[in-house]
Amino acid sequence: GAVVSQHPSRVICKSGTSVKIECRSLDFQATTMFWYRQFPKKSLMLMATSNEGSKATYEQGVEKDKFLINHASLTLSTLTVTSAHPEDSSFYICSAEPPSGFSYNEQFFGPGTRLTVL
């Protein structure tokens, strides 16, 4: 159990277009999901915390108008990279926090989305 999917796994787009990435918890309800960005050979950088039914909490330095997060249901959060530019190329990973009572893990990770902006 506790599977998180992410779609698409890989996307290539032209500069100026917007890209939407979906994160789904498949077998549990997640009131809180997290979006990370990872550059090559670097650790994970938390971008924002996504709470179902409310506005996301963005980390310092992350542009909320650039990276739109919507957590419309207990199993789905989306990250939209608006007007993407080459510097937005990166590996984006989501995670979902399981309901209280899960004793063996704090966050379950999706497989990641590799975004390349040409």
Added chain:
Amino acid sequence: EDKVVQSPLSLVVHEGDTVTLNCSYEVTNFRSLLWYKQEKKAPTFLFMLTSSGIEKKSGRLSSILDKKELFSILNITATQTGDSAVYLCAVYNAGNNRKLIWGLGTSLAVNP
């Protein structure tokens, strides 16, 4: 400011060697410390530690937490080439803005 420091940053060993990876932390509202293995994709979960002195074990991997000295170690015995990966340590801050605080990772290369 919360921080998680891993050492060494990189390590090269031969198959069969035993390695110890270190993770020290200064994190407010500590709830747990987690170890992940990352190859080409997203991190995969290894262990979650919440109590001092209790070793968690999975095959050739084991980990232990010292909440007094604020560190954890991850041991890998009889290493194999398939153990080559980046090992990430993260500490859960259960405060108002709960989140994982990440270390930079240890890049392990196991040569045949």
